[in-house]
Amino acid sequence: MSDEEWERFLQESVTGAAGAPVEPSARARDVERRLRENPGPAEGWRTYTPARPRRRTGWYVTGMVAAVALLVVALFPQQVVGWFVGDDSAQDGTPSAAESERPGEAPGAEPDRRPTLAEPFRGSPAARWADGAAGITVPPARATGWMKAAEVERALRQSRDFLVAAGLDPGVLRGERPSEAIELLNPHQKDVQEYVRTALSSKTPTDTTDPLLLFSRFRPEQARPVGDVVKTRGRLTYREGKRGAVEVTADVTFVYPVTPAADSGEDGEVVRTIVRRETVMSWDDPAEVITEPGTMSLVSYALDMTNGGCSAPTGYFEPPFGTAEDQHADQDRRIDPYDRSKPLDTGDGTTVEDDDCATASRS
Template sequence: MPEEEWERFLRESVTGAAGAPVEPSARAREVGRRLREGSGQPEGWRTGSPARPQRRMGWYVTGLVAGLALLVVGLFPQEVVGWFGGNDGGRDGAPLAAESESPREAPGAEPALRPTLAEPFRGSPAAHWADGAAGITVPSAKATGWMDPAQVERALRQSRDFMVATGLDSRVLRGERPTKAIALLNPHQEDVQEYLRTALSSTAPAPETNPLLLFSRFRPEQTRLVGDVVKTRGRLTYREGKRGAVEVTADVTFVYPVTPAGNGGRDAEVVRTIVRRTIVMSWDDPAEVITEPGTMSLISHAVDMTNGGCSAPTGYFVPPFGTAKEQPADEAHQIDPYDRSKPIDTGNGTTATGSDCATATRS
């Protein structure tokens, strides 16, 4: 090789010659392969497919509807229950909403099912009522008469305590002395104190001194409660009374499932004694009326009773075991013991039990 050609070869080996072939990069080789295979343009290595927009409008509408529904239920529970048949006795099995106002009609008919020891409220509207004190609605308190809101709240709570002590206390139901209820009564109200002395000491009380006017009692040697649940439905209301007193009215229905004492067989007879009481209590201003702190005066009391006995008063309920179907029907005087839409006929302020029994349309 001539000397000049050798020197040019060495020079171009170091600097590179124009037009010399260049090794393709890896990406270039990939592009070429895809073009040859007809796969189209490659996706950029810093690019990606745009995300598909999510359609959220349906969820917004659903949430709005659910929120409005919860608001309506919170503001108008009674009406909502009525839309779904709740005012017909909750036949779908759901419990009734608390009674916040006087119902407009009686509960709807229930299936004609016989009560049993396992299901003592079967076939009764009471199956959908609350248990015990939970069934007595207490309104919110506001300043009334001589009391501020806190005092009214206490008076309402003690009024409910009185209804519990007279109609739900297990000792009283067994015939024991109603000491808790008596402690809430004004000891200076002479006519009431005389009633208590006579009613709780006599073995044959007169209708006007029958302890059942205020207290629910059964003879334990004759009757026992089925289970430990008494169903209730009712409410308290209040207003300003005489001399600035806070006058509280309690209207409560109690349903007692009972069976003969000593009969523990699976097929034992179960009878429901149903008692509705209306009691008006006056929480008096001590500056106007002689009273003691934490006590109230009785203004009036009335009672309606079903399956509690139709003979002369004994001071105890006498369920008609074995003779319930034999009771004479008084077509002229029938009552639905579950109908709370009508007031009790108070007459002179006191309804005596045992003197004029009506025929119950159901129990």
């Protein structure tokens, strides 16, 4: 090799020959490899791809269902509670919400369970009703007729006192004279005073002189109460009546569990006598009607009873221990004694006649 060729070789070794292939760098080789594997436009290092929007249908539906559920709970709280409680919860004795107006339907069906001496209200809607006077709802008082609000409040309290004395007093239930209830009756209302005297003294009362129209009574030699509790459900309402009087209407159902008086065993028979009364009481203006302070006049009183006897009136409830009731009841006509959605027929006094007994759908 000549000296000129050797000099040119050394110079090209440093500067590189024109057109000679260039070995790509490691980064270049990596880029080339990625382009082969993922063809498409290159993505800049300061750019970003927006997230793909999702349809939130599932969340929208969930939200709508939750809103509807909250609305149902707000409108029908008691029914919703009933969906989540077992059958036995209806038998726990917890009082239902107070009745502030006439219900729209009968209470729901209860488990078919026989009452016992230990649990006399088992298998009955009354298991959730309040005890005694607590089950009678008294509305707020307002000035009405001739009475101021405080006087209306006293009239409502005394009206409930009358119901307690006539239908819950233990002595009256044993057949004793309902003296406390009679003291609240206007002594100058001659027809009512005559009814009370006849009803409580006659051994053969009629449909219009039956003391059961106002007073709850059992023959002590035939039936005795089971325990000390009588379940009740009902309410008082009031309005202005004739001559400015305050007219109070009581619509109350009483449930009396009783057992045969001669039966002292632990497995004795229990019958529930169910009585619904509608009593209209007039608290009269002394300036318009002859009356005495703290007494009221009776406008009307009506009675509906189940398991109280279908024979001629005797002045006492006669629970159908055994199968006696089936001999008199009309098997083709059935009634629900716990259905308070329908009003009673009112008048000067009514009772169940022998040929008007229906069969109770439950007791």
